[in-house]
Amino acid sequence: MTNAKFDAADFQAPAEVNRWRTLALGIGGIFTIIWAIGCFFNVEQGLRSWLLGFIFWGGIGIGSIGILLLQYLTGGAWGVVIRRFAEAGSRTLPLLFILFLPILIGVSSMYEWTHLNDRIIQHRQPYLSIEWWIFRAVLYFVLWGVMVYLLNKWSWQQDQSDNYEDSAKFLADASKFSGPTMVFFVLVVSFAAIDWVMTLDPHWYSTMWGFLFVAGWALSCFCFMVAIMAALADKPPMNRVLGKRHFHDIGKLMLALVMVWAYFNFSQYLIIWSGNLPEETNWYLTRQEGAWGAIGAILIILHFAFPFLVLLSRDIKRNARWLAYLAFFILLLRLVDMYYMIGPSPRIGMHGQEVPFALSFSWMDIVAPIAVGGIWLWWFFGELMKRPLVPVNDPFLENAIEHGKH
Amino acid sequence: MDKNIYGLLAEFDTATQMVDAARAIRDAGYTKTDAFSPFPLHEIDEALGVKKSILPFLVLGGGVAGLLTGLGLQYYVHVIDYPLVVGGRPFFSLPAFIPPMFELTILFAAFTAVFGMLFLNGLPQPYHPVFNVPRFALATREKFFLVIEAKDPKFDYEETKSFMESLNPQEVFDVEE
Numbered sequence: 001m002t003n004a005k006f007d008a009a010d011f012q013a014p015a016e017v018n019r020w021r022t023l024a025l026g027i028g029g030i031f032t033i034i035w036a037i038g039c040f041f042n043v044e045q046g047l048r049s050w051l052l053g054f055i056f057w058g059g060i061g062i063g064s065i066g067i068l069l070l071q072y073l074t075g076g077a078w079g080v081v082i083r084r085f086a087e088a089g090s091r092t093l094p095l096l097f098i099l100f101l102p103i104l105i106g107v108s109s110m111y112e113w114t115h116l117n118d119r120i121i122q123h124r125q126p127y128l129s130i131e132w133w134i135f136r137a138v139l140y141f142v143l144w145g146v147m148v149y150l151l152n153k154w155s156w157q158q159d160q161s162d163n164y165e166d167s168a169k170f171l172a173d174a175s176k177f178s179g180p181t182m183v184f185f186v187l188v189v190s191f192a193a194i195d196w197v198m199t200l201d202p203h204w205y206s207t208m209w210g211f212l213f214v215a216g217w218a219l220s221c222f223c224f225m226v227a228i229m230a231a232l233a234d235k236p237p238m239n240r241v242l243g244k245r246h247f248h249d250i251g252k253l254m255l256a257l258v259m260v261w262a263y264f265n266f267s268q269y270l271i272i273w274s275g276n277l278p279e280e281t282n283w284y285l286t287r288q289e290g291a292w293g294a295i296g297a298i299l300i301i302l303h304f305a306f307p308f309l310v311l312l313s314r315d316i317k318r319n320a321r322w323l324a325y326l327a328f329f330i331l332l333l334r335l336v337d338m339y340y341m342i343g344p345s346p347r348i349g350m351h352g353q354e355v356p357f358a359l360s361f362s363w364m365d366i367v368a369p370i371a372v373g374g375i376w377l378w379w380f381f382g383e384l385m386k387r388p389l390v391p392v393n394d395p396f397l398e399n400a401i402e403h404g405k406h
Numbered sequence: 407m408d409k410n411i412y413g414l415l416a417e418f419d420t421a422t423q424m425v426d427a428a429r430a431i432r433d434a435g436y437t438k439t440d441a442f443s444p445f446p447l448h449e450i451d452e453a454l455g456v457k458k459s460i461l462p463f464l465v466l467g468g469g470v471a472g473l474l475t476g477l478g479l480q481y482y483v484h485v486i487d488y489p490l491v492v493g494g495r496p497f498f499s500l501p502a503f504i505p506p507m508f509e510l511t512i513l514f515a516a517f518t519a520v521f522g523m524l525f526l527n528g529l530p531q532p533y534h535p536v537f538n539v540p541r542f543a544l545a546t547r548e549k550f551f552l553v554i555e556a557k558d559p560k561f562d563y564e565e566t567k568s569f570m571e572s573l574n575p576q577e578v579f580d581v582e583e
């Protein structure tokens with residue numbers, strides 16, 4: 001039985017996407033040039049700001065892999081309708097590697113541990129050497145690349161299949177692959193988060209760190225996908241697909257991830273607060289003073305309390321537009337959260353000294369995320385246009401569309 | 407009409423027929439109505455004009471009460487009744503209080519959800535008049551039923567019965583009290 005009801009040609013991305021794509025490239029290009037000029041004056045700050053942009057936008061791309069694995073594991077209508085958007089996000093991985101190159105090349109210009117040689121760094125030398133660090137970074141991309149390649153391959157073959165058995169088989173392949181791969185995915189994300197962000201503080205460590213990024217990146221990805229889906233929901237072809245209940249379901253998952261984010265952050269805080277050991281409390285002491293303390297309070301109120309209370313409402317979850325506004329709001333605070341992690345960490349040659357807020361905030365912290373974002377969005381929209389916006393041959397597509405109507 | 411009547415019950419073959427009939431009943435101004443189906447029908451709330459439940463707000467209230475109970479309990483124990491220095495920390499140490507506060511929030515909210523639901527929908531209910539109609543047993547298998555209760559202000563036996571018959575049901579039954 002072929003699924004003649006859904007024709008791939010009817011579900012191509014609308015022309016707007018191409019316009020957004022051009023706009024994104026224009027903005028990204030201009031801001032990259034501004035950033036490059038800034039780098040000329042201060043390479044270290046330029047690279048740190050670039051890392052901020054990369055961790056934020058890369059989180060959406062890498063989070064897409066997690067969302068893909070998750071929806072293949074759980075099934076459900078939300079997974080069928082979000083799949084193509086998450087696939088497009090996951091296929092930005094080659095671009096993410098290119099965007100990572102400045103950090104890879106400039107590792108010794110921004111990470112303090114590359115310059116220290118005290119007892120702790122000596123002890124960590126077998127793990128924390130520049131060659132090893134670069135090798136691991138490439139390895140992470142290779143492992144993610146395998147996941148992206150296989151998941152997208154099966155989905156593509158499902159689109160091409162002309163009978164029910166084949167399309168069901170490719171779905172089953174992807175689902176079987178997703179279980180064990182989820183474990184590896186979480187491990188790879190944890191290691192990457194530790195290598196790329198945690199080592200900015202050369203001596204500090206936290207065992208919760210990986211989960212902060214697993215949950216945080218998944219939340220970023222969900223918010224971004226909600227914004228894109230809401231923007232397309234009332235235009236053909238997605239107006240035939242997306243219904244209130246899809247947004248309701250995705251809104252519930254956003255609520256869950258907002259809570260998980262807060263839960264992991266609080267767990268880390270509580271463990272460090274209870275232990276009260278100087279080598280651990282350092283990280284929070286810096287971040288509780290002055291402007292950093294204010295940013296921390298803003299995160300608790302606006303990244304957790306406010307979205308949590310708003311997302312409790314059924315009406316807001318069912319309204320694509322309001323949910324998208326909230327998603328934009330959370331995305332903005334995701335960036336603040338990343339800044340709160342990256343910003344106060346010691347500069348090269350400044351280990352053990354206070355980093356005043358005035359010194360750690362730079363105009364490039366705004367320019368670099370826009371530059372990375374423009375380029376990333378350009379690639380994302382390009383990938384989105386390559387395939388139909390729904391998996392047209394998926395055995396559950398019809399059910400998934402019906403599910404959204406009420 | 408000599409017997410003591412609870413209401414009128416209409417039987418339908420398909421969910422679509424029942425939902426259409428429910429809309430007609432709502433539009434005719436009946437409010438004391440109910441629907442029975444073998445599986446959940448999401449459109450029936452809207453079709454019958456069922457008001458939104460206040461349960462979510464009760465649950466929110468339960469959650470807030472749990473949060474404050476958790477805070478109050480720990481404050482009373484650690485600050486007022488038996489202050490004890492633990493690890494050199496102040497008596498009022500919010501980070502340590504948060505996990506029990508969270509747990510009590512969940513506990514109170516869950517209790518409110520379960521018992522509030524039972525209170526609002528009147529379950530468990532050992533007796534309900536609709537079971538006096540033998541065919542009503544099919545509501546758990548393949549048939550769909552709508553009932554208009556006699557206490558509805560618009561209810562008039564003859565008029566309501568002919569109205570229900572105009573909705574193309576399989577059959578309309580008198581439900582005895």
